[in-house]
Structure formats: structure tokens, C-alpha cells
Amino acid sequence: MANVYLVIDTSGSMVGDKLEQVKKGVVDFAKDAFRKEYAVGLISFNTSAKHISEPTHEISLLKDRIREMHATGSTNMAQAIKMAHDLLKKLDTTRVILIATDGIPDNVNDALLEGMKAKEDKIDIITIGTDDANQEFLKRLATRADLGKKVTREVFSQAISSASNLLPPPKSISKR
Numbered sequence: 001m002a003n004v005y006l007v008i009d010t011s012g013s014m015v016g017d018k019l020e021q022v023k024k025g026v027v028d029f030a031k032d033a034f035r036k037e038y039a040v041g042l043i044s045f046n047t048s049a050k051h052i053s054e055p056t057h058e059i060s061l062l063k064d065r066i067r068e069m070h071a072t073g074s075t076n077m078a079q080a081i082k083m084a085h086d087l088l089k090k091l092d093t094t095r096v097i098l099i100a101t102d103g104i105p106d107n108v109n110d111a112l113l114e115g116m117k118a119k120e121d122k123i124d125i126i127t128i129g130t131d132d133a134n135q136e137f138l139k140r141l142a143t144r145a146d147l148g149k150k151v152t153r154e155v156f157s158q159a160i161s162s163a164s165n166l167l168p169p170p171k172s173i174s175k176r
Contacts, residue, residue, distance in 0.1 A: 002038040002094035002170035003055040005084040009101035010044040015071040023066045025160025032164035045080035046073030077105035081114035094170045095123045102130040115141045
């Protein structure tokens with residue numbers, strides 16, 4: 001059993017092709033994550049974070065929720081990381097946050113602080129950013145530098161989809 005929250009940037013700079021790339025990548029990622037025994041939840045963020053879906057194994061539910069996402073506002077990544085952390089820390093499973101973004105958060109220090117708190121609770125963080133994103137920031141936010149990726153916007157969808165290969169194996173729950 002394992003849970004991953006996809007934390008998706010829906011700020012104004014994501015309008016158009018970038019958001020469409022994310023939507024496709026999320027669906028493909030979720031299908032692979034399901035095969036690896038992960039439930040997938042969704043959080044979007046722009047001026048504020050929004051909890052879109054509890055972790056689920058239902059691709060149709062995720063597709064419906066993904067269709068509703070639209071780009072507007074600023075980039076409050078720290079609030080989204082905190083929300084994912086708060087939801088995941090209650091679970092006794094393998095826990096991962098995957099952040100897909102095209103830029104820099106409204107407050108870099110707050111985002112790094114929230115990321116550090118999640119990592120202290122043994123929640124892995126994977127980051128994927130487009131060519132607009134700050135590579136150094138992505139690497140610092142990720143659990144390990146190799147989990148912080150920067151890709152061209154043309155392959156954003158594939159990078160999100162293939163991030164399922166970075167998911168740790170689910171830990172087995174011991175029977176007491």
C-alpha cells in the first residue's frame with residue numbers, strides 16, 4: 001500500500017499547452033502508479049492550494065477532476081506542499097509528493113521549508129519543472145537531487161508520466 005499526491009501548478013503561466021501537457025502526464029502517471037500499488041491524490045495550486053481528490057485507484061475519477069483544472073493566479077507552492085504533507089503524514093504507508101511546475105513559487109523559502117518538514121516525516125518529494133523553472137530550486141526541494149528534474153515544455157507530459165519509475169516500492173505493512 002502506498003500513496004502519492006500529485007501537486008500540480010495551475011498558476012496563470014501554465015495556461016495553454018503546458019497545462020494540457022500536465023493533464024495528459026498525470027493520467028499516464030496515475031495508470032503506472034496504480035500498477036505499482038499506489039493510490040493517487042490530486043492537489044492543484046495557484047494563488048491558493050486546492051484539494052482536488054483523495055488518493056484513489058479510480059482513473060475515471062481522476063480524469064474528471066483533471067478536466068476541471070484551469071490556469072489562473074500566482075504560484076503558492078508552499079501552501080500546496082503543506083496541504084499534501086498534512087494529508088499524507090496521517091497515513092502509515094509509503095508516501096510521495098510529486099510536484100509539477102513551470103516556474104518559481106511566490107516564496108521560495110516557504111516552499112523549501114514546507115518541503116523540509118515533509119521530508120522530515122519520511123515523505124519523498126519528486127519535482128518536475130519545465131524549461132522556465134529554476135533547476136537548483138527543484139533539486140533542493142526534492143528528496144534527492146536526482147529526483148529534481150527540469151525538462152523542455154515539449155516533453156513535460158512524458159516527464160510526468162515517466163516519474164512513476166521514480167516511485168519507491170511500497171512498504172509492506174507488518175501484521176501484528
